[in-house]
Amino acid sequence: MFVANKNNQSVLAVDARRNSKYTCPGCGEAVILRHGQMRLSHFAHHAGSNCEVFSEGETKAHLEGKTQIFDWCRKNHLAVKLEAYLPELQQRPDILVNWHHHWTAIEFQCSPISLEKLSARTRGYYEHGYKVWWILGPTYLVRKLTLEKISKFAYFQKSLNLFLSFYNPQTEQFIVKHHLTQDLFGKIKWADHAFSPSKTTFNELFHQTQRWTCENHYNANREAFELQRRLLGRYTDPRLAKAQRYCYMHHLNLAGCPWFVHGEDFDFPTGIMIPIEVKVRFLIKLMEAKRSQLFSYRMLFSWFENSNSEYKLQFPNISRPKFDVEMNFQHFLDDLLSNGIMQIEHEHYQIKKLPYWYNDLNQKLHFLPA
Numbered sequence: 001m002f003v004a005n006k007n008n009q010s011v012l013a014v015d016a017r018r019n020s021k022y023t024c025p026g027c028g029e030a031v032i033l034r035h036g037q038m039r040l041s042h043f044a045h046h047a048g049s050n051c052e053v054f055s056e057g058e059t060k061a062h063l064e065g066k067t068q069i070f071d072w073c074r075k076n077h078l079a080v081k082l083e084a085y086l087p088e089l090q091q092r093p094d095i096l097v098n099w100h101h102h103w104t105a106i107e108f109q110c111s112p113i114s115l116e117k118l119s120a121r122t123r124g125y126y127e128h129g130y131k132v133w134w135i136l137g138p139t140y141l142v143r144k145l146t147l148e149k150i151s152k153f154a155y156f157q158k159s160l161n162l163f164l165s166f167y168n169p170q171t172e173q174f175i176v177k178h179h180l181t182q183d184l185f186g187k188i189k190w191a192d193h194a195f196s197p198s199k200t201t202f203n204e205l206f207h208q209t210q211r212w213t214c215e216n217h218y219n220a221n222r223e224a225f226e227l228q229r230r231l232l233g234r235y236t237d238p239r240l241a242k243a244q245r246y247c248y249m250h251h252l253n254l255a256g257c258p259w260f261v262h263g264e265d266f267d268f269p270t271g272i273m274i275p276i277e278v279k280v281r282f283l284i285k286l287m288e289a290k291r292s293q294l295f296s297y298r299m300l301f302s303w304f305e306n307s308n309s310e311y312k313l314q315f316p317n318i319s320r321p322k323f324d325v326e327m328n329f330q331h332f333l334d335d336l337l338s339n340g341i342m343q344i345e346h347e348h349y350q351i352k353k354l355p356y357w358y359n360d361l362n363q364k365l366h367f368l369p370a
Contacts, residue, residue, distance in 0.1 A: 061283070065108045086128070110137030223262045240274070260339040273309075
């Protein structure tokens with residue numbers, strides 16, 4: 001650890017002196033100051049200590065990363081504390097910084113952590129008036145960007161949409177993977193923004209008027225052919241096969257789904273179900289309804305939510321309930337309105353025309369929209 005107490009005052013290891021006595025901010029036990037050419041200056045407990053607050057097993061990447069982020073905050077003239085112990089939580093975030101009149105706990109995460117533990121820590125911070133920002137270390141950068149990783153560590157912000165934050169202490173580079181989306185087949189897409197944190201402030205990164213963009217090379221025709229190829233290929237994606245079986249139960253062919261199904265990617269990953277299955281399940285439910293019926297927004301939202309009835313991802317860093325489902329539903333509802341499938345009548349929704357489902361890809365290609 002980099003901080004210890006002396007006469008009830010916090011002292012950084014780099015400023016400490018060998019002939020002074022220091023105690024652990026968490027357990028109150030005496031600690032040892034260690035200096036070295038190969039390792040950063042730090043404090044350590046005596047052998048046999050039972051302190052549960054301050055871990056002694058931190059990696060070099062973790063130690064370097066949090067000190068560099070701490071220095072970055074100081075250079076940007078932010079009130080900041082390194083390893084500040086929060087007795088009401090019995091936790092010590094790597095960094096505690098006052099940003100926009102709020103104390104924010106920064107957790108520089110290099111080791112694995114369960115969703116349950118992360119959710120509990122995040123909830124504890126919020127319940128005691130702290131915000132929390134999880135920044136991932138280099139071990140997470142070299143790994144595949146999985147749904148589990150997105151679920152645990154992603155945030156949503158207007159200028160960045162869904163995003164993850166990384167920091168590499170070796171290159172001193174901050175990387176933000178922003179505009180995370182999921183395409184029809186479940187593939188995760190994103191855009192990268194890398195910069196040196198010593199030259200960029202928090203405000204520049206999260207400026208509300210700054211709109212970071214993500215190039216979208218969407219092509220409905222190519223996606224329709226890809227859907228056919230995946231359905232007929234030697235190794236069929238089991239998720240697509242499941243969606244196809246559902247279509248067959250209703251005497252439909254997944255490859256002949258309406259063109260507007262090949263619309264925008266989902267803003268939030270869906271979980272076990274891939275977006276194409278969520279969309280077709282909702283459409284089939286809609287096709288079974290009476291055309292004269294008026295639907296409330298809440299009813300349609302409930303149908304869409306139930307269309308993804310299997311395991312859905314949890315986003316502990318997004319406080320608004322069901323925000324992920326709402327974002328995906330709103331964009332799909334906009335597609336239904338713009339394609340003339342639905343219309344608004346007296347603050348309700350009504351089916352204007354049933355979505356046309358083609359027999360196969362060949363028939364579908366004859367009606368390729370301009």
